[in-house]
Amino acid sequence: MSVDNGPNGVGIYPNLTKKGALSASIKLVDWLENQGFRGYLPPCLAALIKRPESSLPLSDWAHSVRFAVVLGGDGTLLGFARLLGSTGVPILGVNLGHFGFLTEIEADKLFEKIPDFLSGKYFREERIMLWAEVLREGRVIFSSLAMNEAAVIKGPYGRMTVLTLRVSGLEIDTYFADGFIVSTPTGSTAYSLSAGGPIVAPELEAIVLTPVCPHTLYSRSMVVSSDETCEIEVLEPSRSTMLSVDGQEFVSLRQGDRVKVSTSGKKVSLVRSEGWSFYDVLRRKMKEGADRLPR
Numbered sequence: 001m002s003v004d005n006g007p008n009g010v011g012i013y014p015n016l017t018k019k020g021a022l023s024a025s026i027k028l029v030d031w032l033e034n035q036g037f038r039g040y041l042p043p044c045l046a047a048l049i050k051r052p053e054s055s056l057p058l059s060d061w062a063h064s065v066r067f068a069v070v071l072g073g074d075g076t077l078l079g080f081a082r083l084l085g086s087t088g089v090p091i092l093g094v095n096l097g098h099f100g101f102l103t104e105i106e107a108d109k110l111f112e113k114i115p116d117f118l119s120g121k122y123f124r125e126e127r128i129m130l131w132a133e134v135l136r137e138g139r140v141i142f143s144s145l146a147m148n149e150a151a152v153i154k155g156p157y158g159r160m161t162v163l164t165l166r167v168s169g170l171e172i173d174t175y176f177a178d179g180f181i182v183s184t185p186t187g188s189t190a191y192s193l194s195a196g197g198p199i200v201a202p203e204l205e206a207i208v209l210t211p212v213c214p215h216t217l218y219s220r221s222m223v224v225s226s227d228e229t230c231e232i233e234v235l236e237p238s239r240s241t242m243l244s245v246d247g248q249e250f251v252s253l254r255q256g257d258r259v260k261v262s263t264s265g266k267k268v269s270l271v272r273s274e275g276w277s278f279y280d281v282l283r284r285k286m287k288e289g290a291d292r293l294p295r
Helices: 022-033 042-050 060-066 074-087 107-118 279-290
Strands: 008-014 038-040 065-072 091-095 122-136 141-144 151-152 161-167 170-177 180-182 207-210 220-223 229-238 242-245 249-252 258-273
Touching: 008 022, 008 074, 022 038, 022 065, 022 107, 042 180, 060 065, 060 074, 065 074, 065 107, 074 091, 074 122, 074 141, 091 107, 091 242, 107 122, 107 258, 122 180, 122 242, 141 151, 141 242, 141 249, 141 258, 151 258, 161 180, 170 180, 170 207, 180 229
Parallel strands: 008 038, 008 065, 065 091, 091 258
Antiparallel strands: 122 141, 122 258, 151 180, 151 242, 161 170, 161 229, 180 207, 207 220, 229 258, 242 249
């Protein structure tokens, strides 16, 4: 098998809650070794499967792996992207989940497709990331990267929350709503889409602003430049208003808290097969979603 001139290592990052993730990781380590490569695992996983020679801290992956194989679903990929995606490590997503909008291949195609990726037959698709901060009494109490979205949501209780949106310091409106979503083009096919937001092509550098169930007849989503800074001020929280980052990190919000969201300046690099098209994925995944509906 011909290979490119990148590092000899391949990172392996499985979601062990997914059926088949551990066995696929072990099989991939052995397969890579037989092909003259080194499969690297997070130290805790290398210890679990008693492969100390495959142990490598995530902090060293940027200089030691040509790409990282992420075994799970879109959620696993989102979590990995916040950990390491902004370091430039290309991510090859392998779908062990349900929807798989961000992942590149299905698990049963891994060993059929990975020789092409190792030989350099792929391209990198770059996606922008957001930087979200919570300010309380002028002090930053929380900050995080986001690949999909930063969303202010009301939590499980029925009472709406009252939020004011500002874009680069200019007040846009005050919303009586269940929440407000600030998303990347990547996130435009996730929570924002469910809330009625537009689908935005992932190569565009833009920010999508989508209210969640606003109590009004005129509120609509907006798409603004990636140069803008968006701020959501919590005027009247519900009993459990919170900030959700990619649906994986959460922080409770109080009255007067301000959530500031801007592009981070960092990008995630996704490994894509030659000939890959966002529109092919969009058509296929939307059809799969429709097919799951009860008849």
